[in-house]
Amino acid sequence: MGGWDEQVLCLSLDDGQSWHVVDSTRRAYTFFAWHPRNGAVVYVGHAGGALRSEDGAHTWQAVEQPIRAMFRGDGEIVYALVRPSATTSRILKSTDRGRRWFQVGADIDAQVRDIDVDPVNSDWIYAAGIGGVWVFDGLTWSTRGTADGLEPDSFGGLSYGSVAACPRTPGVVYAAQNVCWRGVGHGVYRSKDHGRTWRNLNLNLGDDLSLGHRGDARWHRMARHRPRNLQARRCRPSSSRPRRRWRKGLGRGCRSPSIERLKSVGPAAR
16 A cells, blocks of 8 residues: 555455554565465565565565566466666576575566566566567577567657566467657557567557556556546547457456456455
8 A cells, every 4th residue: 555656565354344554564566466375475576675474464574686476376486577787687586485596597688677477387487678578488588579569669669568478378478568758659469479479459449558557556548548447438449450349357367458457466455
């Protein structure tokens, strides 16, 4: 709970009837996830590191690295995103809840903004940032760009702020372009082959679409169209796009696109 730049963790012991603030948890959080098989284990990541609880969020231990993803097939495995320099990013992996870490592949020569992992293969990792999307196949990182179906923004850059692997269908992954305060983006892209090729998925939302996130809370900004409810108004579709409509909400699985929440890693941090 909190504002844009800083939040605190809150705990309810009576099914949400009342809440209390957990002491010493004021941070700028970027990630929140429950262990899929052990409800007592919770991870929250922030800019300077992370916190882990192993008793149902009653007490918290500091984690050295900033956790940004968890493997849905085994909640013991978590991933961190660090930046050794302003133009270099490094992905770390832990198989023991963040106690020990090792690097995944080589450094990425770009500013990575978000990472996620395939739901059945913990070695298949996705990253999105300034310069496009990167895919780790267990051995090396590969860059995906315009030749693979991703489109540049109005300034000619490939600036992607979010990436989310479908939690139910291996190989399906979404990436969202984010160019707020700079210009017009082209929205959401989907890959159905583990990130090898991409196709725009804006549908009826039009081309003037930029997406970003704060932790796992997705938000959208329309440069020209600002609908209050995605069901109530239809944005002008491009003639080259299918005229199917986005639906507000989670949808059913990953075949019904949801702008509200592309990741499904656990209850949202409130």
